[in-house]
Amino acid sequence: MVITGCGGVSAYGLGTEGLEAALQEGRPRLSEIDRSAGYHHADPSARLALRASTQSLTPWLQPGEARRMSPPSKLAVTAARQALAMAGLADPEGRVAAEAEGDSPGPGQATAVVLANSFGPSSFTEHLMRQILLENPEAASPFYFTECVANAPAAQIAIAARARGANITVVQREAGPLLAVAKGAAEVASGRARRALVGAAEEMTPLLHSFLDRFGALSRGPRGSRGADGEGESARPFDRRRDGFLAAEGAVVWVLEREDDALERGARPIARVAGWASAFDPTAPPTDWGHGGPALARGLVRGLIRFGLAPAAIDRIVSGASGAVAGDRLEASVLSSAWEGETLPPILAPKGVTGEYGGGFLASALLAACGAPFGPTAGFAEADPELGLIPHDGRPLATPRRVLATGLAAGGAATWLVLESMPESMANP
Amino acid sequence: MTERAEGPWRVAVSGVGAVSGLGWGSDALWSGLSAGRAAIGNFIRFDHAHHRTHVAAEVPEPDGALAKTLLGRRLSLADKFALAAAGEALAQADLPSLGGLSVGLYFGSSTGGMWEGEAFFADLLAGEPRLRASLLASQQPNGPGDAVARKFGIEGPVETVSSACASGALALGAALEAIRSGEVEIAIAGGADSLCQITYAGFNSLRSVDEQPCRPFRAGREGLSIGEGGAVLILESEERALARGVRPLAYLAGAGASCDAHHMTAPEPQGSGAAAAISAALLDAGLGPEAIVFVNAHGTGTPLNDAAEWRAFERALGDRARAIPVTSTKGLVGHLLGSSGAIEAVATVLCLAHGEVHPSSAGGEVDPDLGIDLVLDSPRRLGAFAPRGPSMAALSTSLAFGGANAALVFERADPR
Numbered sequence: 001m002v003i004t005g006c007g008g009v010s011a012y013g014l015g016t017e018g019l020e021a022a023l024q025e026g027r028p029r030l031s032e033i034d035r036s037a038g039y040h041h042a043d044p045s046a047r048l049a050l051r052a053s054t055q056s057l058t059p060w061l062q063p064g065e066a067r068r069m070s071p072p073s074k075l076a077v078t079a080a081r082q083a084l085a086m087a088g089l090a091d092p093e094g095r096v097a098a099e100a101e102g103d104s105p106g107p108g109q110a111t112a113v114v115l116a117n118s119f120g121p122s123s124f125t126e127h128l129m130r131q132i133l134l135e136n137p138e139a140a141s142p143f144y145f146t147e148c149v150a151n152a153p154a155a156q157i158a159i160a161a162r163a164r165g166a167n168i169t170v171v172q173r174e175a176g177p178l179l180a181v182a183k184g185a186a187e188v189a190s191g192r193a194r195r196a197l198v199g200a201a202e203e204m205t206p207l208l209h210s211f212l213d214r215f216g217a218l219s220r221g222p223r224g225s226r227g228a229d230g231e232g233e234s235a236r237p238f239d240r241r242r243d244g245f246l247a248a249e250g251a252v253v254w255v256l257e258r259e260d261d262a263l264e265r266g267a268r269p270i271a272r273v274a275g276w277a278s279a280f281d282p283t284a285p286p287t288d289w290g291h292g293g294p295a296l297a298r299g300l301v302r303g304l305i306r307f308g309l310a311p312a313a314i315d316r317i318v319s320g321a322s323g324a325v326a327g328d329r330l331e332a333s334v335l336s337s338a339w340e341g342e343t344l345p346p347i348l349a350p351k352g353v354t355g356e357y358g359g360g361f362l363a364s365a366l367l368a369a370c371g372a373p374f375g376p377t378a379g380f381a382e383a384d385p386e387l388g389l390i391p392h393d394g395r396p397l398a399t400p401r402r403v404l405a406t407g408l409a410a411g412g413a414a415t416w417l418v419l420e421s422m423p424e425s426m427a428n429p
Numbered sequence: 430m431t432e433r434a435e436g437p438w439r440v441a442v443s444g445v446g447a448v449s450g451l452g453w454g455s456d457a458l459w460s461g462l463s464a465g466r467a468a469i470g471n472f473i474r475f476d477h478a479h480h481r482t483h484v485a486a487e488v489p490e491p492d493g494a495l496a497k498t499l500l501g502r503r504l505s506l507a508d509k510f511a512l513a514a515a516g517e518a519l520a521q522a523d524l525p526s527l528g529g530l531s532v533g534l535y536f537g538s539s540t541g542g543m544w545e546g547e548a549f550f551a552d553l554l555a556g557e558p559r560l561r562a563s564l565l566a567s568q569q570p571n572g573p574g575d576a577v578a579r580k581f582g583i584e585g586p587v588e589t590v591s592s593a594c595a596s597g598a599l600a601l602g603a604a605l606e607a608i609r610s611g612e613v614e615i616a617i618a619g620g621a622d623s624l625c626q627i628t629y630a631g632f633n634s635l636r637s638v639d640e641q642p643c644r645p646f647r648a649g650r651e652g653l654s655i656g657e658g659g660a661v662l663i664l665e666s667e668e669r670a671l672a673r674g675v676r677p678l679a680y681l682a683g684a685g686a687s688c689d690a691h692h693m694t695a696p697e698p699q700g701s702g703a704a705a706a707i708s709a710a711l712l713d714a715g716l717g718p719e720a721i722v723f724v725n726a727h728g729t730g731t732p733l734n735d736a737a738e739w740r741a742f743e744r745a746l747g748d749r750a751r752a753i754p755v756t757s758t759k760g761l762v763g764h765l766l767g768s769s770g771a772i773e774a775v776a777t778v779l780c781l782a783h784g785e786v787h788p789s790s791a792g793g794e795v796d797p798d799l800g801i802d803l804v805l806d807s808p809r810r811l812g813a814f815a816p817r818g819p820s821m822a823a824l825s826t827s828l829a830f831g832g833a834n835a836a837l838v839f840e841r842a843d844p845r
Binding site for chain 1: 553578581582635686705
């Protein structure tokens with residue numbers, strides 16, 4: 001199973017070049033969230049986020065198409081078209097498309113879409129709720145309603161790219177993006193689909209930002225360090241002073257297909273999907289991480305064994321540590337349990353740059369598998385003795401053979417993904 | 430006729446649980462379905478005076494003893510439906526404890542704790558000084574599935590699908606795959622959704638809600654009726670169920686999925702996408718159309734859906750389509766949205782286990798443009814079960830917003 005295309009939209013622009021540069025530099029591109037609606041607490045509250053909705057999506061999405069889409073649908077379709085173009089999948093008229101026009105493809109020939117999101121099209125849901133609660137239920141807009149369902153972005157990808165295989169939206173918070181890749185890979189591996197478009201899309205609205213902040217999920221800056229303009233707000237993965245994550249929006253989509261299929265049509269694989277695992281931590285409360293590290297580690301190892309893998313076969317970790325106090329503690333516990341106290345491979349923790357949600361983490365994992373250089377871990381300055389784990393300090397690293405990407409979700413879900421570098425990998429997808 | 434599949438990896442349904450407008454428990458569901466009793470009528474969840482329509486299938490209050498088992502400040506109503514259904518299904522499968530077992534959970538939900546989220550948002554807009562953040566604790570669609578995993582101590586894979594009305598059926602397909610591949614020994618699969626204002630007003634904004642209780646496949650149909658509830662099925666290999674002394678209620682023999690890639694709300698009118706999902710499910714089950722003894726249709730009651738779905742049956746089942754009895758569970762319990770595929774799977778299993786197909790709702794003349802053999806007024810008996818005879822299978826379809834389609838094929842088991 002190989003990845004032959006990758007598209008993305010993030011605070012760093014279209015594609016992944018901007019993100020790659022930011023990861024090397026170790027600096028997030030933050031912007032102020034609009035707090036004028038009054039949803040946020042009075043100070044102290046978080047003010048910053050990584051916004052993607054200011055990006056121009058042309059030439060991938062024309063205004064005439066975009067007018068029928070919610071913000072996350074626009075981001076998702078843009079990312080999918082970039083991924084298909086990179087994979088060399090275009091119809092005879094040059095339009096990027098997953099399948100040829102005409103009747104439904106035969107068994108196993110269609111393209112599946114598996115997309116993750118955590119909160120759905122939040123702005124349209126909010127608009128609809130305002131109409132219902134403040135105006136009249138009869139004022140509800142049918143357009144907002146049809147585009148406020150969680151699966152709208154996946155459906156819009158299918159319509160835009162003519163993808164007629166299974167269309168699945170998974171919602172498992174921070175584990176969702178990796179779970180979407182795993183499920184898409186399973187669709188292709190089983191022969192149910194010829195290809196899969198997989199990834200994640202999310203928008204970050206002021207309302208959602210305020211909800212996350214009310215639960216104490218977002219960084220507000222270490223006590224006493226915060227300035228009036230959000231100074232001090234930072235994701236600090238594995239750092240002793242960590243106090244929450246940075247909220248992000250964006251979309252990332254990959255094209256998955258069987259390696260022989262890809263090679264036969266002359267496509268250039270970027271990386272392999274070598275395996276995946278999922279587990280759950282029932283000690284987790286609904287809105288935070290639990291303390292079941294050893295049990296999760298057993299789930300990880302059991303999953304790797306199904307693919308003939310073991311922790312010792314991993315030579316790079318791209319950690320989903322986000323700066324969440326309990327989340328990073330659990331991540332450290334899982335990794336140390338899975339490696340049974342042995343030395344861990346180098347750990348990249350890109351969420352100091354990508355923030356949480358929007359698929360930036362997925363793009364980072366792929367960049368890591370391609371040997372892209374990562375700078376010092378953004379936000380990390382002071383080791384947490386409780387964790388016993390130091391993330392990457394920026395020194396040059398060789399291209400890894402196998403990368404383990406980790407996704408532990410608030411609420412208990414967990415998914416891990418193993419990516420394998422290609423012998424002559426593209427360094428910059 | 431297709432011969433019955435044999436082998437250690439036949440996937441058994443060893444327990445079911447359900448919560449619906451017909452009551453709490455699968456006995457309440459079956460009692461209502463077999464009597465053709467519709468749970469759709471006036472409702473009190475919220476003030477609907479300013480909505481266009483005034484009927485829904487609301488879950489009644491649980492009795493005192495059951496209510497006590499469902500206490501929890503951070504549980505949404507959908508969480509409670511899921512927990513009750515899962516508890517019943519596990520008990521029926523004789524799985525009082527899951528310790529030491531490899532268990533996965535596969536759930537579908539469209540709105541999760543949206544009802545509670547609406548209450549929070551209303552307070553926020555009203556400038557309420559003391560907002561109850563606990564209302565948001567389980568607001569995402571993964572809330573009900575996660576709540577079940579937490580309650581029953583599941584440490585295996587847990588995933589929630591939120592593909593609108595196909596969510597529950599897609600989750601069952603994932604569970605089937607997990608059992609077949611050996612990833613888990615036991616799969617808890619289902620879904621839960623609760624009635625809320627956003628879906629009620631939203632479907633009304635599309636003018637796709639019938640002012641009367643819905644009338645799937647009838648000539649005068651004018652739309653769906655919203656319902657709520659939860660449903661859970663326990664899946665495991667037949668070998669494993671029999672070794673534990675549990676006789677399967679039925680088998681989940683195949684699953685298929687597709688997408689219309691046509692329109693966000695309108696089905697592809699010729700039913701080609703839905704037909705692809707049905708064909709894939711039959712292929713996965715290793716069965717042909719001749720094995721299908723009845724269909725539990727998606728059957729929402731909207732003019733476009735029912736017509737396109739019938740065309741899908743014709744495309745996928747050929748001449749056999751006109752000879753197969755069809756029922757619609759939605760005609761009696763309403764449309765459970767992300768949980769509809771799960772409750773219709775439970776209804777399908779109960780029909781197979783009881784040897785009869787439950788009737789659809791009342792509602793006038795069957796649409797003469799459809800050549801459908803709709804099960805009317807009273808249950809239709811299935812033929813006698815022959816242990817070594819040809820397979821007797823049922824098809825359950827789920828067709829969603831965004832063109833996501835899912836189909837499941839269940840096979841009849843030796844009666845318990």
